[in-house]
Amino acid sequence: MQHGRRTALVTGGARGIGLEVCRQLADRGLRVLVAARKREAAEEACRTIGAAALPLAMDVTSAKSVGEAVGEARALAGGIDVLVNNAGVSLDGQLRPPYVDEDLLRATLDTNLTGAWRVVEAVVPGMVESGYGRVVNVTSSYGSLSLMDSGRHPAYRISKTALNALTRMLAAELAGTGVLVNAADPGWTRSGMGGPSAPRGPEEGADTPVWLATLPEGDGTTGGLFAGRRPLPW
Numbered sequence: 001m002q003h004g005r006r007t008a009l010v011t012g013g014a015r016g017i018g019l020e021v022c023r024q025l026a027d028r029g030l031r032v033l034v035a036a037r038k039r040e041a042a043e044e045a046c047r048t049i050g051a052a053a054l055p056l057a058m059d060v061t062s063a064k065s066v067g068e069a070v071g072e073a074r075a076l077a078g079g080i081d082v083l084v085n086n087a088g089v090s091l092d093g094q095l096r097p098p099y100v101d102e103d104l105l106r107a108t109l110d111t112n113l114t115g116a117w118r119v120v121e122a123v124v125p126g127m128v129e130s131g132y133g134r135v136v137n138v139t140s141s142y143g144s145l146s147l148m149d150s151g152r153h154p155a156y157r158i159s160k161t162a163l164n165a166l167t168r169m170l171a172a173e174l175a176g177t178g179v180l181v182n183a184a185d186p187g188w189t190r191s192g193m194g195g196p197s198a199p200r201g202p203e204e205g206a207d208t209p210v211w212l213a214t215l216p217e218g219d220g221t222t223g224g225l226f227a228g229r230r231p232l233p234w
Contacts, residue, residue: 007077008213009033009070011060011119012087014041017138017186017209019048020202021084024210026052030082033073060087060115070122079130082213083123085116085163086138092155105155112159117166124170124179133179136212137167139225141185146233164225164234171223180219184209185227 008025012018014036022032026049034049035058036042042055054076058069073080089111091104116137127133141147143160164183171181186205208226215221225232 005029005031006081007031007033007073007079008082008084009035009056009073009080009119009123010084010086011035011058011115013084014038014045017202017205018084018086019045020206021086021209021213022053023049024203024206025082025084025213026050028210028214030214031077033077033080035069035087058119060118061110063118066118066122070119074126079126080123081127081130081132082134082136083119083127084136084138084209084213085119086209087115088112088138088159090153090156092153095154096151097154101155105158108155108159109162112156113162113166116163120166120170124174127179128174128177131178132217133174133177134213134215135170135179135181136209137163137181137183138209139163139167139183139185141187141227141232144225144233167225168223168234175222178217180212180215180222182212182222183225184212185225185232187227 008030010018010022013022013034022034026032032053033056034042034045034053035056037059039055039057046053046055056069056073059065091108095101140160142157143164167181167183208229211229225234
């Protein structure tokens with residue numbers, strides 16, 4: 001499939017880092033599909049971005065919702081070239097191992113790991129068919145095994161560790177197809193999740209995901225974890 005203009009799908013795109021990723025991709029000339037659980041939120045975000053943005057209602061915890069949204073996206077744009085898996089939750093600030101809240105753990109994994117995986121399953125085969133794709137999984141240094149030195153936010157950390165593993169496996173499976181798969185740590189960023197006291201603004205937080213989403217053709221960067229455009233240890 002040939003594209004005159006690349007199309008990006010950004011989950012959790014209606015606010016915070018996701019919204020800024022959408023803005024920056026639109027500024028780089030991409031058509032942007034802004035996905036949010038509520039269409040009204042996606043529509044409001046699109047009004048702030050401009051004509052390059054199109055709204056999608058997508059709940060990543062529902063395979064039916066993901067399938068319907070990706071079908072709508074293809075009808076609107078003809079294909080998806082870039083996927084930024086940004087939707088995520090952090091629910092367990094007070095929990096510490098060895099204790100576990102199984103309901104909370106399942107809810108965290110359902111969004112942060114399985115939700116991203118659902119969207120990958122729906123989108124990546126089309127990228128392989130077209131011979132071009134960029135997949136960016138928004139993760140956290142909290143999920144790095146090498147850097148892990150605390151039991152704080154255990155469900156969140158484990159969900160991001162698992163997302164990192166998915167990134168590595170998917171990159172290996174897609175080697176040579178033209179689809180590059182990487183993970184981006186935006187850092188502690190002012191957002192609904194990061195809170196108002198975080199040291200980084202959304203513009204800085206979005207920089208590395210946008211950089212990975214727009215790697216030029218011929219660039220072989222895949223299977224990596226990056227922060228500030230520099231590699232982090234897994």
